[in-house]
Amino acid sequence: MSNAAFAPPLPALVGAHPQLDEPAAPAPSTIPAPEYHLRPWVQARAVGGVAALGLAAGLAGQDWALARAPAGLAVGCGVFMLATPALVVGHQYLRLRAAPGALVAAVADAFARGGVVALGAAPAVLWLAATSDMGPTVGLLGLLGIGAFALARVLANLVDVERRAGGSLEAATGFSLLWTGLAALIGLRLLFAFLF
């Protein structure tokens, strides 16, 4: 086969993006590596936790709440599937340093933490749902609070993986803030769609 069948190689980018040509030494990290989701049973606890929170909130016997109990799980999965591609693509397009795998790990780590917190909150929501009509309200507030907690962790993780890769912290912070805002809006939109 002739070499002419292939496109000519892309010109080298030497000098065009100094930050790519001369990797800086990784800066010391301030938080642990985003590996929480790799611990044994954490993924099962996280998924089970969000589902349990929804079911606990629906226990009040209000049919609409019970029917929408899996909303939290759907919102979490939806945000992960809809927003993460934008994170990876935008990150690479802007030529930030962190590898795509590290970005996905940063998001998965934070979502797993949120799910584990949801599992811890489920008994409290169950008790409130069983003894009052506050179950759906508390469940919704719990989902919003845990979502905010997880997104704050995503933000910290994304800046940290860029720091570890020796990239620009200013650019990473700005992009991560924008992406976190996008993820929050997608999450709210999905929550609204599933609950109302």
Place this chain on the structure above:
Amino acid sequence: MNALTLTTQVLRDPDSVAATADRNDLARLAPPLLALTIGGAAMLGVAAGASSGPLQSLFAATKLPLLFLAPPLVALPLVHAFADVCGVAVPWSRLGVATLAGLARSGLLAAAAAPLLWLPLSLDTEYHLGVLAFVATFGVVALPALSTISRAVPLGGQQRFMAVVGSLLVLGLLTAQTGWVLRPFVARPRAEVTFLRPVESDIFSALGANTRSAAGDYRSDWQPSGSGVFRERSE
């Protein structure tokens, strides 16, 4: 460690009781700490129910220890999960001893506050004011337990502030709602003495109505209605 030493340590420095706790300490310390909690809470219950006679005192003394013990039992999984995800994992045994130490401290404060609550209630204080006095007394004696539990989680980690505030809010909410479920502690004058009332409405709507009534505003027609799993199903 004898009972008096433990009592003194719980009052002066409850954090030190939990600081070195391991699984063996939990088994050793749990009985005396539970006894202090139950005894102290029961004394506050006796004072709260005294204005309605000995039977109400007995009922309140039986229920108030549950009000001390049930909310932390439900909230501890959240406290533990928050600590875990914030990177400051705290062993269950340490969290358990810290909770028991905090509750024992609150129990002792409750015993000390019992006469302060009994005094106005014995003077035929208006019912709604009596309820508010009981809620305020309970809140004051319960706060040290919340503080001890929050300090059981070691310093450091990420988002610890958010985790502590979230845990304490949930614990406070659970305590308030549990108190509502276990009512009455202060019985209505001329009302039939009962151990428990039906599960109705929630603490926030009740406190709002009670505060309005205490201020002399009886215009609202608030009535508690069945809620939670006890809600009447519509056909």
